[in-house]
Amino acid sequence: MGCVAVDDLRQGMVLSEDVRDIHSRLLLSRGQTINEKHLRILKIWGVCTVNVVGASKEAIDAPDWNDPGRLADARQTVDALFKFVNADHKALRIVYEASVAQRCKDGAARPAAGGFAVGEGIETDIDVAAIRRRIADRRLKLPDAPTIISELNGVIADPFATSNDVARVVHKSPTLAALLLRIVNSAYYGFPSRIDRITRAVTIIGTKEISNLALGICVMRAFKDIPADIIDMHAFIRHSLACGLIARMIAAQINLAETEQVSVAGLLHDIGKLVLYKYYPAAMAVARGHATATDGSVYQSEKALLGMNHTQLAQQLLQHWQIPAVLTNTITCHHKPSTARDVTKAAIVQMADLIANGLGFGTSGERAIPVFDETAWGKLNVPAPNVNLVIRQALHQMRALDIAIV
Structure with a gap:
């Protein structure tokens, strides 16, 4: 068996080990025969490599030694x-x-x-x-x-802050709201379905995580x-x-x-x-x-x-x-x-x-x-x-x- 980059996977290959995401959630089980749907799943969840039966060991994207x-x-x-x-x-x-x-x-x-x-x-x-x-x-x-940073500090410090509280602050900056949604919908988080509202992002990812991410973006901006x-x-x-x-x-x-x-x-x-x-x-x-x-x-x-x-x-x-x-x-x-x-x-x-x-x-x-x-x-x-x-x-x-x- 060996490690194969997801981009090099082909339908019909058989997994030799379980595949998990970065949070150790099981995505595909050992012995599963790869099909087109599985390829989509792996890419959606940001998996880069898997172990398959019969593949040889390979290093990270070997340099062009030629x-x-x-x-x-x-x-x-x-x-x-x-x-x-x-x-x-x-x-x-x-x-x-x-x-x-x-x-x-x-x-x-x-x-x-x-x-x-x-x-x-x-x-x-x-x-x-x-x-x-x-x-x-x-x-x-x-x-x-910026005022929005002070408000986000308040949300982060409030243990009872809700998704609506976070959304209220974030939506004061349409640019921030749009950027947050772009990041949440990227492979950075790897959710299989699109998230189109800040409140939903908070519900799924968490008040503290979205608030901290928004804070970081605002400081950079x-x-x-x-x-x-x-x-x-x-x-x-x-x-x-x-x-x-x-x-x-x-x-x-x-x-x-x-x-x-x-x-x-x-x-x-x-x-x-x-x-x-x-x-x-x-x-x-x-x-x-x-x-x-x-x-x-x-x-x-x-x-x-x-x-x-x-x-x-x-x-x-x-x-x-x-x-x-x-x-x-x-x-x-x-x-x-x-x-x-x-x-x-x-x-x-x-x-x-x-x-x-x-x-x-x-x-x-x-x-x-x-x-x-x-x-x-x-x-x-x-x-x-x-x-x-x-x-x-x-x-x-x-x-x-x-x-x-x-």
Whole structure:
């Protein structure tokens, strides 16, 4: 027996193992002969691979080994991404090889970073010391929270909130309502029938999950007008969506409760960068230039130049907006999960960020993965094959969820 991608399944093949979704719900039983209806079921529920009788073992979308140039370019890009972490770690080795394979399959090795570089339309002759003083004195320019975020915070905090309460807030923004329904009806959730009302989405998925998802989208949309010459917001949001999606998948692998919270933390993990891109673009240009000159990461350069990195800035913003403390802590500790109140959730977000960067799902402007907390990840006890499964599911579901919030 062996593993076969759903796209390669043919009618008449026989399952050698049960097929379950990411929540361990049984979809098809071992011994079932595949027909057209089963193929639809598997795709609807976001299943990427199944085990069938007589198939040979195969790796994740093997690279095009017949094109040495393409393979060399892909490895060079991924090596640059992984240069600060231990790529020989069992889980990271799987991510590394999958990343090379995906970039080979794409036909080109995508760059690790996007947006501006020093000298590209951004004035870089700035008083970095003055910015550092404002940061140290907590006198940063922070936007006021949109009214809808305050209302969603109230719904999340209310244990008696109903589907009508959530719908009332969400419908104040037709764009938010439409986007929520698009996400709910994608392979991200995998429901077999279309959901056409927010109240129904809340009933099926849950008040907290829809409220948190809406909150995450609203926070991101507050920065939608950042110019393209500063950061490619489509690429930024694609990366953020991928991180939220992958975090949810990893959480499901360990049967973690409240997967919506870790998903939103993934979505918002780089929100501090958006504050810098929007209000201090010249400072970020200098940080990006410093990272290039020192062959380091932007995360390291933020700290070296500004005295604070984007996770600390995110903490100021999220506290200013009164985002729930547990969510704020997971976001701000995703580069140092061992220091988080909930190590598990922060470690999940860090791995999700790493996978999203490796596979090339958009970019937040980082040129290299700065750190990986092996101790925190080890506490999750996620088997290496499950990391492989998460990657396959991410590749499949991102095609369905490849939408922009902007």
